[in-house]
Amino acid sequence: MSSLTTGKQPVAPAPRTAAEPAARFRDLLTAEWVKLWTLRSTYWVLGLGIVAMIGIAANDARNDMVALSHPNPIPAGLPKALLQKKSGPYDALGPAFVLPAYQIFAIITGSVGAIAVFSEYSTGLVRTTFSAVPDRRATTAAKVTVMTAAMLAVGAVTSTASFYIVQAIVHSHHVDIPITAPGAERAVCASTLFAPVCALSGMAIAALLRHSAASVLTSMAVLLVLPEFFTGDRYEWVKSTGNAMPWVAWTRLVDNPAAPHDWGKWPETIQESWTVYGLWFLVSAITAVVVVHRRDV
Amino acid sequence: MIEARELTKRYGATTAVNSLSFTVKPGRVTGFLGPNGAGKTTTLRMILGLNTPTSGTVTVDGVPFRTRPRGLRHVGALLDAADVHPGRTARAHLSALAYTNRIAQSRVAEVLEEVGLSGVARRRVGGFSLGMKQRLGIATALLGDPPVLLFDEPLNGLDPEGVLWVRGLFRRLADEGRTVLVSSHMMSEMEHTADDLVVIGRGELIAAEPLGAFAARGSGLRVVVRCPDLRGLMAMLAAEGASATPGDDGACTVTGLSAVRVGELAFEHRFLLHELTPQASSLEAAFMELTADSVEYVTRESK
Numbered sequence: 001m002s003s004l005t006t007g008k009q010p011v012a013p014a015p016r017t018a019a020e021p022a023a024r025f026r027d028l029l030t031a032e033w034v035k036l037w038t039l040r041s042t043y044w045v046l047g048l049g050i051v052a053m054i055g056i057a058a059n060d061a062r063n064d065m066v067a068l069s070h071p072n073p074i075p076a077g078l079p080k081a082l083l084q085k086k087s088g089p090y091d092a093l094g095p096a097f098v099l100p101a102y103q104i105f106a107i108i109t110g111s112v113g114a115i116a117v118f119s120e121y122s123t124g125l126v127r128t129t130f131s132a133v134p135d136r137r138a139t140t141a142a143k144v145t146v147m148t149a150a151m152l153a154v155g156a157v158t159s160t161a162s163f164y165i166v167q168a169i170v171h172s173h174h175v176d177i178p179i180t181a182p183g184a185e186r187a188v189c190a191s192t193l194f195a196p197v198c199a200l201s202g203m204a205i206a207a208l209l210r211h212s213a214a215s216v217l218t219s220m221a222v223l224l225v226l227p228e229f230f231t232g233d234r235y236e237w238v239k240s241t242g243n244a245m246p247w248v249a250w251t252r253l254v255d256n257p258a259a260p261h262d263w264g265k266w267p268e269t270i271q272e273s274w275t276v277y278g279l280w281f282l283v284s285a286i287t288a289v290v291v292v293h294r295r296d297v
Numbered sequence: 298m299i300e301a302r303e304l305t306k307r308y309g310a311t312t313a314v315n316s317l318s319f320t321v322k323p324g325r326v327t328g329f330l331g332p333n334g335a336g337k338t339t340t341l342r343m344i345l346g347l348n349t350p351t352s353g354t355v356t357v358d359g360v361p362f363r364t365r366p367r368g369l370r371h372v373g374a375l376l377d378a379a380d381v382h383p384g385r386t387a388r389a390h391l392s393a394l395a396y397t398n399r400i401a402q403s404r405v406a407e408v409l410e411e412v413g414l415s416g417v418a419r420r421r422v423g424g425f426s427l428g429m430k431q432r433l434g435i436a437t438a439l440l441g442d443p444p445v446l447l448f449d450e451p452l453n454g455l456d457p458e459g460v461l462w463v464r465g466l467f468r469r470l471a472d473e474g475r476t477v478l479v480s481s482h483m484m485s486e487m488e489h490t491a492d493d494l495v496v497i498g499r500g501e502l503i504a505a506e507p508l509g510a511f512a513a514r515g516s517g518l519r520v521v522v523r524c525p526d527l528r529g530l531m532a533m534l535a536a537e538g539a540s541a542t543p544g545d546d547g548a549c550t551v552t553g554l555s556a557v558r559v560g561e562l563a564f565e566h567r568f569l570l571h572e573l574t575p576q577a578s579s580l581e582a583a584f585m586e587l588t589a590d591s592v593e594y595v596t597r598e599s600k
Contacts, residue, residue: 021399023366031396038389124380296348
């Protein structure tokens with residue numbers, strides 16, 4: 001009798017754990033890529049950013065050509081600043097890599113990097129993300145890699161298009177230069193790499209601050225305001241600190257050897273400028289990975 | 298199987314969770330109960346490795362969750378329905394998660410179907426109601442078909458049909474041999490759902506036992522008595538050490554004595570009884586009573 005009843009005891013079936021495929025970094029890259037491009041804001045911000053950058057460059061080149069077509073006196077309605085451009089040989093790199101445009105570029109790319117990190121925290125998505133992938137370092141590394149790839153593409157499109165459109169415009173006065181001209185390729189490369197350097201700085205700052213407005217403002221301050229404090233030729237350490245900023249390195253790298261800028265005392269060398277890029281990129285990437293790994297979410 | 302040993306989490310001077318030890322068994326639905334601020338969410342986050350314990354350990358199937366490279370096939374979790382990016386569609390959200398764990402993309406449509414969100418899969422989550430977000434969170438938890446599932450307040454925002462569905466889902470998951478831990482601050486939510494209870498208050502363990510055992514802990518023995526000479530009976534019972542409170546319908550509720558003993562005493566003292574009903578203490582009463590000392594945010598009325 002008892003043997004009959006024992007068979008009726010409810011026994012919970014053992015949980016089936018499906019054979020788990022090996023974890024691959026590639027999967028995290030795919031996921032981060034999907035996450036980046038399934039947000040409409042990504043298209044808007046980057047699309048408008050690229051269009052604005054190229055537009056500014058084209059407009060600058062066009063203004064230069066108007067100025068070249070009108071020797072002194074400058075006709076009314078044209079900015080006085082154009083006067084300065086007329087001394088010395090024409091700088092055909094200048095309009096393609098104009099400072100205000102790249103200040104905007106630094107703000108856009110730095111913010112995109114910051115948003116990619118703080119939006120995870122501000123929405124709470126980060127808890128879902130790290131519940132799915134407890135290996136936070138791999139996730140952050142994947143995010144850094146995807147951001148770098150996307151920003152390289154954005155930087156390459158912006159700088160290459162700016163260069164060629166500017167040359168096409170200034171061709172009307174036969175002052176255009178080929179990409180093989182001294183400093184031209186370097187300027188295009190430096191402007192391409194400037195995007196991931198700024199974006200990674202934004203990511204590291206957002207990982208540290210984890211607050212939306214604070215991250216964006218701090219990114220702008222670090223990328224653009226901070227270099228302004230470390231200028232002048234009075235103290236070498238001040239100038240050297242300024243030279244260690246990506247913004248200063250970028251201005252140095254896009255300088256046209258045919259129409260060189262006066263860099264004052266203790267100028268940064270080309271080699272040093274590339275090193276600054278590399279260090280900012282590495283330090284930012286490591287900061288983001290380490291900080292995200294260590295903190296509670 | 299979830300095992301917490303001496304789990305402690307401090308934030309500065311505040312102790313959110315203090316030396317908490319409990320085991321959550323597979324094949325059962327375990328209710329994780331406590332008043333607001335008791336440390337339930339902190340504990341769940343420590344189980345998932347999102348927060349690092351100040352001391353102590355917690356393992357899922359014998360392994361600290363954070364040491365796993367990928368998690369969805371081991372633990373499915375719904376911590377907060379809002380833990381999604383409002384700008385992504387439900388499908389995009391699940392799709393990215395599926396990629397991270399090498400889960401087939403076809404599984405995304407399956408779980409969306411299961412939680413009833415197929416029709417809104419391509420809509421952005423920002424426009425979802427709380428109930429829809431809860432369903433999306435449940436879909437996320439089910440994505441990896443995991444043996445352990447955690448749900449933090451999953452019934453918030455669900456309509457009655459949704460509540461029934463979720464209860465059925467928990468039962469089914471447990472019957473399939475999975476470990477199901479469901480947190481709530483409402484005992485009534487657990488009454489028809491949980492097999493076991495882990496009850497905490499102010500970060501400390503109050504009880505970890507089957508639902509029935511917990512219900513029996515309440516002060517228990519309560520007997521309703523009806524008698525023509527209610528005043529005399531109450532005086533007699535008070536003299537015997539019981540406390541009797543008169544009700545408004547000519548009955549009184551006696552605590553501190555069993556129904557048998559009340560009957561014996563009435564017989565000895567020649568009281569005529571019209572009713573003698575033992576009342577099982579409700580889970581809610583047991584919960585309120587046991588957590589009364591550990592409620593973090595007391596309203597003025599209940600002070």
